[in-house]
Amino acid sequence: MSKKTYAIAIRDVLREEMRKDPDIFVMGEDIGVQGGIFGCTRDMLKEFGEKRIIQTPISENSFVGLGVGAASVGLRPVIELMYMDFIYLAMDQVLNQAAKMRYMFGGKVKVPLVVRGQQGIGRGNAGQHSQSVEALLMNIPGIKVVCPSTPADAAGLLRTAIRDDNPVVFIEHKALYSTKGEVPDDPEFAIPFGKANLVREGKDVTLLGNFLYHGKALEAADILEKEGISVEVMDPRTLVPLDIDSIVASVKKTGHLVTVHEAHRTMGWGTEVAAAVTEKAFGYLDAPPVRIGAKMCTLPFNLGLENAVVPQVEDIVAGVKQSLSL
Amino acid sequence: MAKAKEKYSKELLLDIYEVMNEIRRFEETALKFFNENKLRGSVHLCLGQEAVSAAVIGLMRDEDYITSTHRGHGHGIAKSRDLKSAFAELMGKETGFCHGRGGSMHICDLSKGNLGANAIVGGGLPIATGGAFAQKYRGTDNMTVSFFGDGASNQGTFHEAINMAAIWKLPVVFVCENNRYGLTTPYQTTTAVEDIADRAVGYAIPGYAIDGNDVLAILDTFAKCQERARKGEGPSLIECKTYRWKGHWTGDPEVYRTREEVASWVAKDPIPRFRAYLIENGYATDKDLDEIEERAAKDVAEAAQFALDSPEPDPAHVMDGMYVEGGFPL
Numbered sequence: 001m002s003k004k005t006y007a008i009a010i011r012d013v014l015r016e017e018m019r020k021d022p023d024i025f026v027m028g029e030d031i032g033v034q035g036g037i038f039g040c041t042r043d044m045l046k047e048f049g050e051k052r053i054i055q056t057p058i059s060e061n062s063f064v065g066l067g068v069g070a071a072s073v074g075l076r077p078v079i080e081l082m083y084m085d086f087i088y089l090a091m092d093q094v095l096n097q098a099a100k101m102r103y104m105f106g107g108k109v110k111v112p113l114v115v116r117g118q119q120g121i122g123r124g125n126a127g128q129h130s131q132s133v134e135a136l137l138m139n140i141p142g143i144k145v146v147c148p149s150t151p152a153d154a155a156g157l158l159r160t161a162i163r164d165d166n167p168v169v170f171i172e173h174k175a176l177y178s179t180k181g182e183v184p185d186d187p188e189f190a191i192p193f194g195k196a197n198l199v200r201e202g203k204d205v206t207l208l209g210n211f212l213y214h215g216k217a218l219e220a221a222d223i224l225e226k227e228g229i230s231v232e233v234m235d236p237r238t239l240v241p242l243d244i245d246s247i248v249a250s251v252k253k254t255g256h257l258v259t260v261h262e263a264h265r266t267m268g269w270g271t272e273v274a275a276a277v278t279e280k281a282f283g284y285l286d287a288p289p290v291r292i293g294a295k296m297c298t299l300p301f302n303l304g305l306e307n308a309v310v311p312q313v314e315d316i317v318a319g320v321k322q323s324l325s326l
Numbered sequence: 327m328a329k330a331k332e333k334y335s336k337e338l339l340l341d342i343y344e345v346m347n348e349i350r351r352f353e354e355t356a357l358k359f360f361n362e363n364k365l366r367g368s369v370h371l372c373l374g375q376e377a378v379s380a381a382v383i384g385l386m387r388d389e390d391y392i393t394s395t396h397r398g399h400g401h402g403i404a405k406s407r408d409l410k411s412a413f414a415e416l417m418g419k420e421t422g423f424c425h426g427r428g429g430s431m432h433i434c435d436l437s438k439g440n441l442g443a444n445a446i447v448g449g450g451l452p453i454a455t456g457g458a459f460a461q462k463y464r465g466t467d468n469m470t471v472s473f474f475g476d477g478a479s480n481q482g483t484f485h486e487a488i489n490m491a492a493i494w495k496l497p498v499v500f501v502c503e504n505n506r507y508g509l510t511t512p513y514q515t516t517t518a519v520e521d522i523a524d525r526a527v528g529y530a531i532p533g534y535a536i537d538g539n540d541v542l543a544i545l546d547t548f549a550k551c552q553e554r555a556r557k558g559e560g561p562s563l564i565e566c567k568t569y570r571w572k573g574h575w576t577g578d579p580e581v582y583r584t585r586e587e588v589a590s591w592v593a594k595d596p597i598p599r600f601r602a603y604l605i606e607n608g609y610a611t612d613k614d615l616d617e618i619e620e621r622a623a624k625d626v627a628e629a630a631q632f633a634l635d636s637p638e639p640d641p642a643h644v645m646d647g648m649y650v651e652g653g654f655p656l
Contacts, residue, residue, distance in 0.1 A: 025463065051463070057493070062452040062486030069456020072441055073391065075463060077456075092483075096446050097453060104432040105442060106424035107647030141648055165650040 002185055007177040009151040010040045010116075013158045014078065016187050018048055021076060024162065027054040027063055028080030028117075037082060038118060038177050064090035064115060068098045071113040071167070078162060081117030083125075084133045084171055090115075098167040099142030110165045116158070120211060120262055121299060121306055122175030130299035130306075132211075132263035137169050138239050138272065144168045144193060145239040149214035151181035153237055156191030163190070173211040194241035198250075202232035205256035205320050208247065208273060210235050213260045213311070220316035231320060239269050247273060248280045255286035256323040262310050265293030290319045334545060336609050338384055340618065342541060343604060345380040346597050347622035348409060349400040353572075355630050356399070356416055356430075360576040364634070365417050369430050370397040374539075374571035377596035378503050379404040381544035382471055385552060391439045391457035391470040393450030397503075397570070398443030401473050402433040405440045409629035419636035426639040427647060447508075448481030450474060451500065455487045458498035462558070469497035469555040477508030479522045488561065492529040497555035499548065500563045503538060505570040510582040523565035531561050538566025539596035542603065569594070 004012070018024045026041060026048075032055035035042030045053045056063045060081060067077035081087055087094060094115065101111050121130050137145045144166055148154040154172065161168040183189075199214065200221055209217035214235045221231035232250055236242060251257050257277050259270030274289035292311045300306050353371045360369050372379070379400035383392065386405070394401035402412055402423070415422025416430050423433050434442035441457055444450040454472030461468040478484055479502055491498050502522050506513055519525060526533025532551065536543045544566060551562035569591035573580045580588075604610045610618075645653045 054494075057486070057489060059486035059490060062455065062483050062490060065449075065452020065483065065487070066456040066459055066490065069393075069441060069453035069458075070460045070463070071456070072436070072453070073457055073460045075460050092446055092449060093452060097444075097449055101442065102650070103647040104424060104428040105434045105436070105647075106422070106427050108424070109434070109436050110650055144649075 001182040003180055004151055004183050005177060006151045006154050006172070006179050006181070007039050009155040009183045010158055010172065011042055011044070013155050013162070014041065015044060015047065017159060017162045018052060023074065024076045024078060025052040025054060026078045026080065027056055027067065029056055029058060029082045031055055031080055036080065038174065040080070060086045060089040061093055065093035065097060067113050067115070068093055068101065068111060071111045072101060072109050076112045076162065078114045078116060081115060083129050084117045084119035085128050085131050087115070087117070087133055087169070094143065094167075094169070095140050099140050102166075103142060111167045112165045113167045114161045114170055115167070116161075116170035116172065118172040118174040118177065120173045120175060121310055122212070124301060124303065124306075126301040127298040132261070132294070134171055134239055135263050135268045138269060142167065144241065146170045146193065147210045147237065147239060148172065149176065149210050149235050149237070151179065152183045153191060153197065155183045156189050157193070157237065159190040160193055164193070175212055191237070193238045194243050195237065196243035196246045197235040197237050198232070198246070199235050200231070200233040202230040202254065204230045204254055205258060205323055206232045206234060206247065206250040206254045207258045207260065207316070207320060208234045208236060208270070209260045210237070212262055216313050216316060217260060219313045220320065223313070223317055224320055229320065229324065236269070236273075242272070244273070244276050244280070248277055251277050251281050252284045255284055257285065257289040258292065258316070258319045258323050259289070260292040260311055260316050260319065263293055264296055265291055266296055268293045287323045287325065290323045292316060292319045339604060339609055340614070342380045342384040343600060343615065344618045344622055345384065345404045346376040346600065347619050348626060349376040349379060349403050350597060351623050351626035352399060352403060352409060352413070352629070355626055357572065357576055359417075359630070367429050368396070369416070369576045370574065371572045371576065372397050372400040372570065374591060374595070375503055375505060375568045376400055377541050377544060377600065378501065378538050378566045378568060379473075381541045382501055382548050385545065385548055386439070386471065387468065388438050389466070389468045391441050391454065391461070391468070393441050393454040393457070393470075393472045394433070394443040395450065395474055395478070396431045396443065396445045396447070397475065398433055398473070399430070402435065402440055402443060406435040406438045408435070409625055410632045411435070413629040413633040414636050417633040417636070418638070419633055420639045421632070421636040425647075448474065448478040448483040451478065451483045451487035454498055455491050455496060458491060458496040459494070461497055462494075467497075467556045469499065469552060471499050471501055473501050473503060475508070476502060476504040476506065476513040476517065476522060478502075479525070480516055488529050488531070488563065491561040492531050495558060495560035497558065498561045499551045499555055500561060501548070502563065502565045503568055504565050505568050507570070507574070507582070509574045512582070521565060523563055526563040531563060533563040533565070535565045535567065538568030539594050539599065541596065541600045
């Protein structure tokens, strides 16, 4: 094990995988000399050169599309979007091209493409640099959607993403880049997709959270424990595929489901989880599922306003108590 | 018409003639089947534009890539020379290129370097740039052609993709088939320049506006651009001025243009024009070319019958192809 930041955990996996597989290249904005504005490709230009670390013009749709084309003929591109908000500029290539290519072409092509980048609140980046894009992506058949919340998850899931033969959107969180955690040194360390992380066992309520809300769910669980409420905290880790079986198993044990995410509450992943759990375990639920998420509001610049839009720890505590009718 | 002067072999020129006739018969048969309700969907015919696909792809290798468009039957036929799989795909049959998942607008054949027709106008230019990137990355001298229309030249991807190809000297030739209309809209009303090829100046690459119904002009221009690509000198832009004889799609009422305008372009039919060239320059006799035309008609008729006789895809396998693992993992 080594203690490293979430950003360096990502950089190290990119580096290790590139050393093993000459078909992998990394392309994106400002990833060369500076190593990306968040340092996820730091020092990689020196090691791999301009052939494999390619700094692009500001042309998101077309450099993602270049990745789609290169992947369709067997290379393994890792395309960095500086902000996940910019995936909307590349949406034709993600949604109409990468996601559909294999199916429309009768299953005769593989598109082993990773599109990765960061999203979310935490740096006062306002409406066009703070959004959470995962819910929209979940509604696109043909791609996988990955959301790591810890340095170890970032490392293990990125390795799986790079080795996956399908298009994967790998979403990082800007406010997690400097967080530190233990990461296995094993250069083959990989976390399979579709396996939720049981973060903390409990018996009264199942609480799902990801990204910053992985940590905030744990904070809420600590507070509730002092009040005698035992919270089981889970992190879905991948939204497509979603480990619904593990979530259902937990709800069958606790009888209560609360989901929390920074993404908008309406049609967020919590909505899909609530619906799926209701279908599969209705008889086990002692209360309706509780969904907690951001208000349907543009992310504001001002910190106080931003905090008013996204859920706070006290909202999670209140949500759990609502589920338990306390 | 330009003189070939032995630059091109007799075999190549006669092959191009055969492909042009295959595309012509294929499109005529597709229109007939559409009118007889034998096939569904949007069918975009390239009647009148056959010279571009046949001549450009005539000079390409299997290892060279193309990206194609919604009006892509000609490109797909020329690249794969597999009329049966093409016609079966038009009819949505299991034996089609895409097992009925793609249809007319998504014909592809990776085994012959066709990275796919694309129903998003301008969607193929970045993908072609990626194909060319991979060819350069692997150190080959293979190259890519991106076919697109006048309409796509006003999409952002045109600018983004050509610029990236130019800065990285990628081996790609951007071939614009300017058939004068984006659906009902004349290109003069959407495009500030008379020649789309003039935009090449903005990327510091060669640009050529040529007669897209003249096989020899296409061969001469494309050969230069292809050589530049293979030598690692970067991309080029060729604008082939041509015309689609039929509407945007098979159900188009065509209220936006006159019968006289259409007739004036039918009079510029590239097939008899190339036929006259082949005879005048001693490449073939009338009899040789009649035989080629008959063979093309017979091959297309057989392909259409093959498609008619082919099984429908099994709905039990509808999810096949979504993910490499199969099914949907949610």
